[in-house]
Amino acid sequence: MRHTIRWRIALPYMILMMVLLGGLSIYLSGQIRVGVMNAMEKTLSQHARVTASEAANLFAGGASSQAVDDLAHRYAALLEARVTIIDKNGVVLGDSEATAGTMQNHLSRPEVQQALQGQVATQVRFSDTLKQSMMYVAAPVMVGDSVVGVARVALPTTAVEANQRGLNRVLLLATVVAILLAVVLAGVVSNMTVRPLKHLTTLAEQISRGDFHLPPISRHKNEIGQLEEAFAQMGKQLSSQFGAVQSERAKLNAVLMYMNDGVVIADADGKVQLINPAAERLFNVQESRALKYDVVEALRHYQIVELWQKCQETGEMQSITFEVGPEHTFLQAIASSLGDALPGSTLLLFQDLTRMRRLEIVRRDFVSNVSHELRTPLASLRALNETLQEGALEDPPAARQFLNRMETEIDTMTQMVQELLELSRIESGRAPLQVQPVKPCELVGKVLERISPQAERANLALRMDCPEDLPEVLGDTERLGQVLMNLLHNAVKFTPPGGEVSVSAHVEGDQVVFNVHDTGVGISEEDLDRIFERFYKADRARAGGGTGLGLSIAKHIVESLHGRIWADSEVGAGSTFTFTLPIAR
Numbered sequence: 001m002r003h004t005i006r007w008r009i010a011l012p013y014m015i016l017m018m019v020l021l022g023g024l025s026i027y028l029s030g031q032i033r034v035g036v037m038n039a040m041e042k043t044l045s046q047h048a049r050v051t052a053s054e055a056a057n058l059f060a061g062g063a064s065s066q067a068v069d070d071l072a073h074r075y076a077a078l079l080e081a082r083v084t085i086i087d088k089n090g091v092v093l094g095d096s097e098a099t100a101g102t103m104q105n106h107l108s109r110p111e112v113q114q115a116l117q118g119q120v121a122t123q124v125r126f127s128d129t130l131k132q133s134m135m136y137v138a139a140p141v142m143v144g145d146s147v148v149g150v151a152r153v154a155l156p157t158t159a160v161e162a163n164q165r166g167l168n169r170v171l172l173l174a175t176v177v178a179i180l181l182a183v184v185l186a187g188v189v190s191n192m193t194v195r196p197l198k199h200l201t202t203l204a205e206q207i208s209r210g211d212f213h214l215p216p217i218s219r220h221k222n223e224i225g226q227l228e229e230a231f232a233q234m235g236k237q238l239s240s241q242f243g244a245v246q247s248e249r250a251k252l253n254a255v256l257m258y259m260n261d262g263v264v265i266a267d268a269d270g271k272v273q274l275i276n277p278a279a280e281r282l283f284n285v286q287e288s289r290a291l292k293y294d295v296v297e298a299l300r301h302y303q304i305v306e307l308w309q310k311c312q313e314t315g316e317m318q319s320i321t322f323e324v325g326p327e328h329t330f331l332q333a334i335a336s337s338l339g340d341a342l343p344g345s346t347l348l349l350f351q352d353l354t355r356m357r358r359l360e361i362v363r364r365d366f367v368s369n370v371s372h373e374l375r376t377p378l379a380s381l382r383a384l385n386e387t388l389q390e391g392a393l394e395d396p397p398a399a400r401q402f403l404n405r406m407e408t409e410i411d412t413m414t415q416m417v418q419e420l421l422e423l424s425r426i427e428s429g430r431a432p433l434q435v436q437p438v439k440p441c442e443l444v445g446k447v448l449e450r451i452s453p454q455a456e457r458a459n460l461a462l463r464m465d466c467p468e469d470l471p472e473v474l475g476d477t478e479r480l481g482q483v484l485m486n487l488l489h490n491a492v493k494f495t496p497p498g499g500e501v502s503v504s505a506h507v508e509g510d511q512v513v514f515n516v517h518d519t520g521v522g523i524s525e526e527d528l529d530r531i532f533e534r535f536y537k538a539d540r541a542r543a544g545g546g547t548g549l550g551l552s553i554a555k556h557i558v559e560s561l562h563g564r565i566w567a568d569s570e571v572g573a574g575s576t577f578t579f580t581l582p583i584a585r
Contacts, residue, residue, distance in 0.1 A: 017178045025171035032167060037135070037157075041122050044137035044153050047079045048120065052139040052151035055085050059141055059148045069094035075153075082134070082154040086112060088147060106150075111138035115150040118142075124157065133157045261351050262331075266308060268344030270294035282329065282350055295348075304333060304348065311335035311346050321353065330354045377409040384409075433479060433560060437472035437584040440505045440512050447484040448503060451492060459497035465504035473512045473581040479557045480581075483565075486550040487516040487577045495520035495574075511563070511580040518576075523569040531567060554579075 054075070058068055068085050076083040076096030085094040090107025092100045106112050114121030115138035127134045134154045141149035256263055262279030266272055275290045275298070283299050290298040296305050303322045311318045319334045334349040384402045392398050444466050455462050484503070491501045499519040506513055523531060532555040558565040558579045569575035 017182045018175065021171070021175040021178055025168070025175065029167055029171065032163075036163070037124075040135055040155060040157075041137060044081065044135060044155060045120055045122070045139070047075075047081060047153045048137045048139035048151055051075050051079075051083055051085070051153060052141045055141045055149060055151045056143055060143045065093050065100065069100055072096045072100075079153065084152040084154070085141075086150045086152065088116060088149055093149070106152075109136075109138075111136050111152065112150050114138070115140045115152075116147055118147055127154070133161070261349055264290075264295070264299070264348040264350070265338070265342070266295050266346050266348065267342075268312070270296065270305075270308065272298045273345065279350060282331065282352065283324065307333055307335045308346055308348065311337055328354075330357045377413050380409045381406055433476040433557075435474055435476055435561065438475045438477050438480060439472055440470045440514070441466040441468055443475075443477065443480055444484065444503050444505060444514070447481055447488060450485065451488045454489070455492050455501060458492055458495070460492055460495055461500040463500060463502040465502065467506070470505055470507060470512060472584040474584045475561050475581050476557075479561075483554040483557050483579065484514070484516070486554050490550070491516055491518035491520065491575070491577075494518065499574075507583070508580070510583050512583060513578060513580050516577045517574065519574040522571040522573050523567065523575055524571050528567060528569055532565070 051071075054071060055068065058071060072083040072085050072094035073096050083094075083096045084092060084106070086092050086106050090105040090109075090112065092103040092106055094100050095103060109123070111121040111123040118140050120137065120139045123136045123138075124133065125136070126132070134156050136152055136154045138150050138152040140147045141151055256274075256276035259276065260278055262282045263274070263276045264272060264279050265274040271294045272290045275285075275287050279285075280287060280290070283301075285298055295308050299305075301322070301324055303320055307318050307320050315337050317334065317336045319332060321330065321332045323330050330353050332351045332353050334351075336347045336349070338345045338347055384406045388399060388402055392402055444464060448462055448464055452462060488501065488503070495501055495518045501516070501518045504515045504517070532551050555565050558581070561581055563579055563581045565577070565579035567575060567577045
């Protein structure tokens with residue numbers, strides 16, 4: 001019975017009235033209580049301050065306990081409230097409702113504690129002496145700048161609670177009456193609505209099952225009969241159209257779902273009408289949210305808005321390229337008017353060109369860097385060759401010196417080619433790693449032993465901090481030695497004489513962290529993010545030679561071993577290169 005339309009009409013009325021009146025009654029009851037209690041607290045606070053002021057005169061004059069008790073009784077009669085005067089040790093010196101000497105020490109009372117700190121404090125609780133709920137307001141008794149006692153004024157909250165109960169009864173009665181009226185009104189409305197709607201139930205059920213062949217089932221010539229006949233005619237038309245629409249819709253959804261390009265359709269007012277999953281990913285927005293907003297709020301990029309506006313104004317196709325998001329995704333956006341298909345609407349197509357752009361940048365940088373790095377040794381070889389041809393061959397000592405320099409330049413180019421091949425093999429996976437457990441201290445010790453002569457020639461101190469009980473890591477001994485050797489070589493090369501280079505290792509979680517620290521010239525902040533790129537050299541490194549591939553190789557080796565590598569540096573304060581490796585299990 002509760003599923004009938006009568007109940008579905010009546011219940012919302014009843015629930016609405018109950019919720020509204022119930023909430024209103026609770027709100028009003030609470031507000032009135034709060035207002036009364038606040039007024040009561042304000043009055044008691046004023047009384048407490050006046051009492052405290054009078055008590056301060058007695059305390060300052062060294063009055064007797066009897067005088068203090070008399071003050072409490074006098075002010076209690078004047079203020080029509082309970083008055084208690086307490087010294088700073090919590091001893092009750094005077095009380096209008098009980099004998100002071102028989103009362104408990106009040107030092108532990110919350111309002112007394114706060115008043116002794118120089119604050120006016122309020123507390124509502126049950127009184128063991130008077131056996132009823134009371135509001136206590138305590139004010140500090142000040143003599144000079146010192147708190148010497150507390151004056152407390154209290155009133156019972158019985159009247160407030162009685163008024164509250166009376167108000168609650170009135171509100172409850174009003175709620176019940178309103179609910180009864182709502183039930184009667186719901187019954188009348190439901191009876192008027194249900195009778196004609198029953199004639200449409202069969203037609204609605206057929207439509208819900210997808211059966212659009214709906215013959216009229218009523219002979220009434222009134223509006224209901226006409227509506228049933230219209231349902232039947234509509235069903236015949238929908239039967240043929242629905243199949244075609246479903247087929248086209250399935251094709252469109254499949255295309256939009258699986259295409260890599262983002263698609264957004266906006267109407268003449270800029271409100272988003274359609275957005276596919278690719279566009280959701282590009283702009284980090286969900287379809288349910290995007291369809292509630294316009295282009296400005298959904299896509300949140302001013303260039304797209306300008307593109308849409310320009311397309312709306314001219315009616316011609318517009319396109320731009322721009323970057324979005326913290327990942328710097330590079331997009332090409334094309335806006336096209338949908339014309340007669342969807343008048344006033346605009347199709348926005350977004351193509352992700354990030355990978356192509358990055359590949360182009362990598363290719364351009366690679367060609368530029370290789371050209372730059374090869375130009376110097378080739379120019380040097382050409383100059384040496386021309387010098388030899390111009391007569392240096394006739395001077396054997398000079399000729400040998402030039403040939404040695406030519407050999408050095410050839411070695412530089414050979415090293416560059418070897419490192420390029422090495423980097424290519426590592427990146428393409430054609431340089432398989434011999435992964436096995438490696439002892440960190442043994443690895444560090446061997447590399448330090450190899451770099452030691454170079455450090456001595458540079459007048460640098462080498463230091464190693466590696467606990468012997470460090471767990472083994474998973475790695476390739478030869479490749480890891482190459483990583484450490486490269487980092488130490490750079491540290492030695494860029495640390496002035498008298499400096500220090502140190503290597504340390506420690507455990508963090510399930511990884512071992514290696515640090516190579518130097519006291520050298522440091523790296524600027526703008527260079528720090530790019531030092532692991534191929535051929536990239538910070539300004540401090542250009543004078544020192546090198547191919548600029550060592551750190552890139554080190555980065556690929558560490559990442560191939562499921563580790564991470566980074567650098568921290570400050571110009572003039574040295575650098576610290578850090579990499580992590582997983583602990584062998």
